Amino acid sequence: MFAIRTAAVLLALFALAPARAADLAPGVTPVAPVFTTAGRPRIGLVLGGGGAKGFAHIGVLKELERRHIPVDVIAGTSMGAVVGSVYATGADAAGVERIARGIDWTTVFNDSLKRRDLSFRRKLEDRQVLLDYRIGIENGKPVLPRGVLGGQKLYATVQALLAPWAATDDFDRLAIPYRAVATDIASGEPVVMAKGSLTSAVFASMSIPAAFAPVERDGRLLVDGSLSNNLPVDVARAMGVDVVIVVDVGDQPKKAERINSAVDVFAQMQLLLGWEAIKRQRDSIKGRDVLIEPDITGLSVTAFDKLELTMARGEAAAQAAGDKLVALSVSDAQWALYLRERAGRSHPAPIRIDRITVANTSTLPQRALEPLITTKSGDLLDGPALQRQVADIYALDSFDRVQYTLSGDPGDRLLTFEAKGARGSQRYGQFGLLLGSDFGRNADFALAFGFTDRDFLGTGAEWRGYARVGSDVLLDVNLYKPFGGFFVEPTAFYRRYSSLLIQNGSTVATNQLQVISAGTGIDGGMVFGNWGELRAGVRLGGVNPADGNNLVIAKDSGWNTDADWRIGFTYDTLDSPTFPTRGGFGQIRYIDHIGLAGSEFTRNELLMQGSLPITRGRNTLVLSGRLGITSGSIDNFVGTYQLGGFLNLSGLPRNGLLGQQVLLLRAAGFRRLGGPSPIFDLPVYIGASLEAGNVWDNKDDISLGALRTSASVFVASDTPIGPLWLAYGRSGGNGSIYLVLGRVF
Secondary structure (H helix, E strand, O other), X not given: OHHHXXXXXXHHHHOOOOOOOOOXXXXXXXXXXXXXXXXXXXXXXXXXXXXXXXXXXXXXXHHHHHOOOOOOEEEEXXXXXXXXXXXXXXXXXXXXXHHHHHOOOOOOOOOOOOHHHOOHHHHHHHOOOOOOOOEEEEOOEEEOOOOOOEOHHHHHHHHHHOHHHOXXXXXHHOOOOEEEEEEEOOOOOEEEEOEOOHHHHHHHHOOOEOOEOOEEEOOEEEEEHHHOOOOOHHHHHHOOOOEEEEEOOOOOOOOHHHOOOHHHHHHHHHHHHHHHHHHHXXXXXXXXXXXXXXXXXXXXXXXXXXXXXXXXXXXXXXXXXXXXXXXXXXXXXXXXXHHHHHHHOOXXXXXXXXXXEEEEOOOOOHHHXXXXXXXXXXXXXXXXXXXXXXXXXXXOOOEEEEEEEEEOOOOOOEEEEEEEEOOOOOEEEEEEEEEEEOOOOOEEEEEEEEEEEOOHHHOOOEEXXXXXXXXXXXXXXXXXXXXXXXXXXXXXXXXXXXXXXXXXXXXXXXXEEEEEEEEEEEEEEEEEOOOEEEEEEEXXXXXXXXXXXXXXXXXXXXXXXXXXXXXXXXXEOOOOOOOOOOOOEEEEEEEEEOOOOOOOOEEEEEEEEEEEEEEEOOEEEEEEEEEEEEEEEOOOOOOOEEEOOOOOOOOOOOOOEEEOEEEEXXXXXXXXXXXXXXXXXXXXXXXXXXXXXXXXXXXXXXOHHHOEEEEEXXXXXXXXXXXXXXXEEEEOOEEEEEEEEOOOO
């Protein structure tokens, strides 16, 4: 997902250079003065696009207020539309700054659901060797989203900020008259938005093509306004102002000596495609107009972690404007009057909700959404509360976008929760990759595939197939049918795995054990919220162990029938199956092989395992343990549990220990290097582990004194194709270097 998202976003950001801009702003009419302007010019503020560089607009606003320069109208594009909308609704510069600081820019662009919010069913899926990215299937064909980043969380954040103005559909009625500029993706024409939903106008203006899905508005598909008019000077003039203050945070074409690579050439090409349009807007800035150009050296459209520096650059650039800004300052009395008039328009009447409805276009039934809506008829509109409800609905993991709209007049206000089903959310495929090598003795490779149909044949049941093919082979097919908090799940499986054997303390490197098992069964149980599951069931199948050296490892050669009943409980609140930092995992499972239907086995197994991460800042210690006990008639069985491999007695070959009893204790610590990035987050970790464990034939032999010890050190990264580990492990006289791609915790 990361690789696809990164490539798309980079291309999209390069494309932010405007293609062209109209010399005039079509459809824009002058705005009747809303402030007393006697004795002073009417001033329009133009805020250009530039991604995170748009934080400089906040610094400019602070300087304008310090100099007592009133703003009568605002026109903005992209990030300029975002900052401008908040200022236009009545917030002062300090308020805009507080809002910018209050947004978690490291997560607001990431629509991936937090694992703690996933259903327990999806957590089971999450523990398999599959990437997060899904390929939807509709009518037998793959479908891809219109936007890689989605924009759900960002849209909800903007909507919560502007919630008090949800009933205002005329932007001239804001505290400061306002215009946002977007681009019609079908025609390439600029679209100036002065009416309708303020949230959708702002989001349309900043919807980077390919990164975010286009915004459907008035029958048009709208994307980032920087494609057509990144510096809307003409829009502000058309609103009837005498003077414009223009803040340009966009890049300019480079000099020849600074074009040194293919990336530089490509970026220059994109800038040149739109430079003539920007230049026309800049050339129109004359006379008393003021052009403010903050220093953007070292800043980029994705530098959301440089808020402080970027605001300071904007403030410094405004201060450098000097006499031209001084000429626009007003007296203390005029400034006080302006503030009173602005304040009088800054507090819209509370909005009372009279009716509520849900527009759900997903495959989920309406009853799945309704319990998550806590707002009632008669309540006042509460932006943060609605934002939480929207997030809860989105967490059902079936939607492209969840938002709310408001319509109707006072006394008949209709609040509509719009839950737009995700393309391919009913049927989707996933893939994964697993690699492991100790640079000498063993190399493992596997491709994993999963396919899910959440509404199989319209029955409300979930059909899921999972295959892992490589050094080992695993095939699972199941049909999961929920009944409220209960479920039934028939299943079928096939497994083939191999491992080296270590017998009597020495490695028999030429002995390759092959085990094949297959069967079918059915489970039923109960789900506790999204944190726990009680499951019981039966299995009927068989196992066929064999080896290349004719070792006697089973009572009879060939197929051995096996039947069992089982019961278990799983607790899972981990925030990540890869690098967990919070929550916990625990599982207890009992399997009784009952000797029916010709079964060769009459043993029983008890498995207990768990993990607990403890985090302080960037440092995490994960304490893990596993205890497996087999009893009953076990002399004719090859063994239930394996040890060996990275973090599983590091230093030993993968699955090199095979037995009927197992005990493993592990403490693994890791530290993240650097902080999270808003869009291109590629975390890197360093860490180490201490491990102790062993396998035994008989439970009476289990002894802490017989534990093998091992340790490892590693460097790891959560890459686009899965977690990647480079490690060295040592156990006794055995040492191994590991390169592992895949989940190991």
